[in-house]
Amino acid sequence: MKTAITITATLSLTALGLLSCGGSANGASRTSxxxxxxxxxxxxxxxxxxxxxxxxxxTVVTVTGGGSGTGINAMINGTVDIANASRKMKASxxxxxxxxxxEPVEHxxxxxxxxxYVHPDNPIESITLEQLAxxxxxxxxxxxxxxLGVDMGDNDEIxxxxxxxxxxxxxYFRNTVLGKQGRYKLGSLDLHGSKDVVELVEKTASAIGYxxxxxxxxxxxxxxxxxxxxxxxxxxxxxAVDGTYPIARPLMMYTNGEPAGPIKAYMDWILSPKGQAxxxxxxxxxxxxx
Numbered sequence: 001m002k003t004a005i006t007i008t009a010t011l012s013l014t015a016l017g018l019l020s021c022g023g024s025a026n027g028a029s030r031t032s033x034x035x036x037x038x039x040x041x042x043x044x045x046x047x048x049x050x051x052x053x054x055x056x057x058x059t060v061v062t063v064t065g066g067g068s069g070t071g072i073n074a075m076i077n078g079t080v081d082i083a084n085a086s087r088k089m090k091a092s093x094x095x096x097x098x099x100x101x102x103e104p105v106e107h108x109x110x111x112x113x114x115x116x117y118v119h120p121d122n123p124i125e126s127i128t129l130e131q132l133a134x135x136x137x138x139x140x141x142x143x144x145x146x147x148l149g150v151d152m153g154d155n156d157e158i159x160x161x162x163x164x165x166x167x168x169x170x171x172y173f174r175n176t177v178l179g180k181q182g183r184y185k186l187g188s189l190d191l192h193g194s195k196d197v198v199e200l201v202e203k204t205a206s207a208i209g210y211x212x213x214x215x216x217x218x219x220x221x222x223x224x225x226x227x228x229x230x231x232x233x234x235x236x237x238x239x240a241v242d243g244t245y246p247i248a249r250p251l252m253m254y255t256n257g258e259p260a261g262p263i264k265a266y267m268d269w270i271l272s273p274k275g276q277a278x279x280x281x282x283x284x285x286x287x288x289x290x
Contacts, residue, residue: 031262033061037071037084038168039193040112040212041251044282045084048270051278055269059262065193068168075254076102081263083254086112086168086212107253109270111285113213113235114173114247116223117201124150126224126232129177129246135208136160136173138183145206152206160188161197161209169194172249173210210247213240214283240285251284 035045042065049061071083076097089097089104097104116132118124122145134142135158145152162184163170170190174182191197197211202219213235216222224232227246239245259267269275276286 031059033059033082033263033266034080035061035082035084035253036064036066036074036080038068038086038251039065039195040086040169040214041084041109043214044110044279044284047278047282048275051274052266052269055274056262056265059266061266067164067166067192068171069166072254075104075256076100078102078256081255082267085252085254086249087171088252089254103257104254105256105258107255107267107271108250108287109253110251110276110279110287111240112249112251113237113240113245113285114169114176114210114249115213115216115235116225116247117198117209117211117216117220118223119201119205119207120219120221121155121205122150122152122221124148124223126226128226128228128232130228132177132225133182136162136184136188137178138185140185155206157206159204159207160185161200161204161207162188162190163194163197163210164190164192169211173247176247176249212283213237216283237280237283237285248285 035049042063045063049063053060068085068087071080072085072089072093074080075083076093078100088106094104116127124145127148131142131148134140134147142148143158144156145158146156163173165171174184178184189200191200194211194215197209198215198217198220201207201209202217222235224234225246226232233239233245235245235247240248253267253270255263255267258264271287280286
């Protein structure tokens with residue numbers, strides 16, 4: 001599934017100027033694709049790259065993280081072939097890209113349930129979007145678990161764990177929970193990576209954090225989420241697919257124009273049954289189910 005923001009021309013790989021070809025030890029040519037961005041997508045992107053190098057021997061895909069904004073900026077600057085993002089490009093980013101001669105094309109490669117994590121000792125059974133806004137929002141009044149009717153004993157003070165503002169997860173959570181004009185409350189612990197959020201919650205009895213479902217482990221507790229008045233839903237691949245989980249989102253890759261040659265071959269493989277089986281194995285919902 002892909003959406004062209006605007007396509008003025010189909011760009012050739014030579015126009016991209018990023019694909020590098022070189023010789024291998026046995027004299028065969030090799031193509032390198034540079035892929036950067038979302039920390040939510042980085043583990044599955046690395047798995048794709050590793051598997052693809054086995055099936056397309058002449059192509060090597062280099063994957064780095066850094067956040068959705070970092071990847072998008074790298075594509076705009078012409079230093080990567082593919083930008084990974086867990087949020088849509090902003091209008092200002094699209095404008096900047098076009099001013100630089102870059103025409104972004106969006107490719108939806110999977111779907112993610114953005115999970116809410118607490119420590120296993122936390123007795124909370126579910127949480128509403130409104131309660132999350134009370135915890136994370138600038139005007140929110142919930143600073144203690146007892147404000148939400150949760151008895152945490154001596155660990156009553158809520159430790160808010162969030163992401164840094166270059167993260168697509170940060171932006172998506174804000175837009176969904178606080179509204180596009182909403183602002184986060186000061187004083188949260190803003191971490192660089194999705195895995196870091198889960199690890200801190202695991203070690204902090206009074207913490208709450210949000211991160212991709214793929215980072216769940218047996219040492220943290222997933223909290224079912226509801227919209228006020230509706231049944232709470234547990235995050236899962238299935239509830240991300242059927243749309244019942246209220247904090248589910250598309251995962252995207254952006255290219256400069258419609259991909260061609262090795263980049264098109266790679267994108268086609270990602271969206272193939274083999275590529276989609278890998279994203280599902282990593283805990284995300286495949287595009288094929290939408």
